[in-house]
Amino acid sequence: MLVEKPIGVIDSGVGGLTVVSELIRQLPKEEIIYIGDTDRCPYGPRPVEEVRKYTWEMIDYLLKHEIKMLVIACNTATAVVLEEAKERLSIPVIGVIHPGTIAALKVTQNDHVGVIGTEGTINSGAYFRELTKISSNVKVESLACPALVPLVEKGMFSGEEAKRIIEASLRPILQTPIDSLILGCTHYPLLAPVIQEIAGEGIEIISSGDETAREVSALLYFENLLFTGERPEPNYLFYTTGPIDTFEKIARDWLSIDDITVKRTDLLSVIKEKGM
Amino acid sequence: MLVEKPIGVIDSGVGGLTVVSELIRQLPKEEIIYIGDTDRCPYGPRPVEEVRKYTWEMIDYLLKHEIKMLVIACNTATAVVLEEAKERLSIPVIGVIHPGTIAALKVTQNDHVGVIGTEGTINSGAYFRELTKISSNVKVESLACPALVPLVEKGMFSGEEAKRIIEASLRPILQTPIDSLILGCTHYPLLAPVIQEIAGEGIEIISSGDETAREVSALLYFENLLFTGERPEPNYLFYTTGPIDTFEKIARDWLSIDDITVKRTDLLSVIKEKGM
Structure with a gap:
């Protein structure tokens, strides 16, 4: 039965684990299969x-496993591929951009929303486009923060140096009158406490991971696809294109669960079959 | 084009206007057509x-107008009719129960959630069922608060007497260790400030209206049904089975917009055609 199949999650690396972490918390009965393209990260x-x-x-790799839904847990990949994936796949497909935009439109009181993300995401204009599609009144401030993903990948979630770098990155957007700030990159939730401290209480921080899990x-x-039966313990299976041990360590740390399986894939099987 | 059609909203009376208010705020380009069965309220x-x-x-009355989505903005009606409406209608149908449950599962930190609603909603067990379907760990405290809808209908949103009645109603559930409280009736958001004051900061109040608008x-x-074009001003059309002037006054007050049209219907055209 399709309802028993796992939710498929893809990301350029480990950032999508912030989405997985919320999926496990908000949907504790669901099984998850994940691919992080760590080897070619960042996108x-x-x-x-x-x-x-x-x-x-x-x-294509995930579709070989039967999944009941696909979550593109990477903002850069969502901006590029979401629409065509929705069109081509017969299962529901969700990206991380829309959930953040509707959360922002829900919380903003002054119709002035900020978005931070990678260069790819910000240059794609996807957040601006989604926000203004829904509301003609909303004003959007966008800022690429290329220094933030490397911080997360080095495990520097807090401390003086992290704070200094984040403060410098955010400065331009904090000089605008935004009252809500979308973390438009799935790496950023790991930095959320520091970002909140720097932004101050007047700005509500929106994590695309939390919001995506809700969507x-x-x-x-x-779609009547919720698993509502009983099973011993749900399975969580992770593939990485990079070294297993690094990925495994991060996954255990972030997800606070021990029972995960991490395997390596080079995605080559797919590439070969497609003659690429 | 279906995408240009209004969203249909039904409720036993005026309570569903709290959902409409959020729909207008979160989806300012969408048009809305509403029926409140004020004459036979409460359900x-x-x-x-x-x-x-x-x-x-x-x-059936709303389907005669072309609508692109149906929102059952009444908890009692959602508990009874949502599943069969989802099955029979070709357009998407949303109730007010599921959005509140997923919001609660998102915010609760101790997996202990409270729900207040009418006798009908609480006795249906719908919230308990939805919450435990998704999570086996969640503990749910449910409480019928029959004194609250009359308060809203009398316009007593605050003041000493309202506070005394709400305090007495909520007492049993506030003695439990819940950290989140679902307002499982679309009338209750009007009382939210008082409820929050009585519940204290340790309990997050979840309004089904806000959450439904988001869903x-x-x-x-x-479903690719968002209206993303431009139009002068969206139309808001309201039907009531009760007196027009009362409904109109409440709608203008709650929605803070002037440009609404209220008409009376006895729903009889439908009843006749169906030979009921």
Whole structure:
């Protein structure tokens, strides 16, 4: 039965684990299968065509496992591939951009929303486009923060140096009158406490991970795909294109669960079959 | 084009206007058509079969207008009719129960959630069922608060007497260790400031109206039904089975907009055609 199948999650690396962490918390009965393309991370600075190619390699790989829904847990990949994936796949597909935009439109009181993300995400204009599609009144401030992903990848979630770098990155956007700030990159939630401290209480921080997990729940329910039965313990299976041990360490740390399986894939099986 | 059609909203009376208010705020380009069965309100204490009959009368009435989505903005009607409406209608149908449950599962830190609602909603066990379907760990405290809807209908949103009545109603559930409280009735958001004051800062109040508007946005997006074009001013059309002037006054007050049209319907055209 499709309802028993796992939710498939793809990301350029480990950032999507912030989405997985919320999925496990908000949907504790669901099983998850994840691919992180750690070896080719980050996608942010890559040309659009490369992001498209890599993302489809992950999607094709996951489709070989039966999944009931696909979550593109990477903002850069969502901006490039979401629409075509929604069109081509027969299962529901969710990206991380729309959930953040509707959360922002819900919380903003002054219709002035900020977005930070990688160069790729910000240059794509996807957040601006989604926000203004829904509301003609909303004003949007966008800022690329290329220094933030490296901080997360080095495990520097707090401390004086992290704070200094984040403060310098955010300065331009904090001089605008925004009252809400979308973390438009799935790496950023790990830095959320420091970002909140720097931004101050007047700005509500919106994590695309939390919001995406909620949208997954809403859509599974709407499509009658929620697993509501009983099973011993749900399985969590992770693939990485990079070294297993690094990925495993980060996954255990971030997800606070021990029972995960991490395997390596080079995605080559897919590439070969497609004659690429 | 379906995408240009209004969102249909039904409620037993004026309570669903709290959902409309959020829809207008979160989806300012969308048009809305609403029926409030004010004449037969409240549905809460009525037998299930009566709630079913009345709710279908409203749905059939709205389907004569072309709508692109149906929102059942009444918890009692959602508990009785949502599943069959999802099955029978070709457009997406959303109730007010699921959005509140996923919001609660998102915010709760101690997996202990409270729900207040009418007798009908609480006795249906719908919130308990939805919450435990998604999470086996969650503990749920449910409490019927029949004194609260009359307060709202009398316009007593604050003041000493309102506070005394709300305090007495909530006392049993506030003695439990819940950290989140779902307002499981669309009338209650009008009392939210007082409820929050009584519940204290340790309990997060979840308004089903806000959360439903968000789910409407997510599903319109998923189904490619969001209106993203331009139009002068969206139309808001309201039907009531009761007196027009009372309904109009409340609608203008709650929605803070002047440009609304209120018409009376006895739903009889539908009843006649169906030979009921």
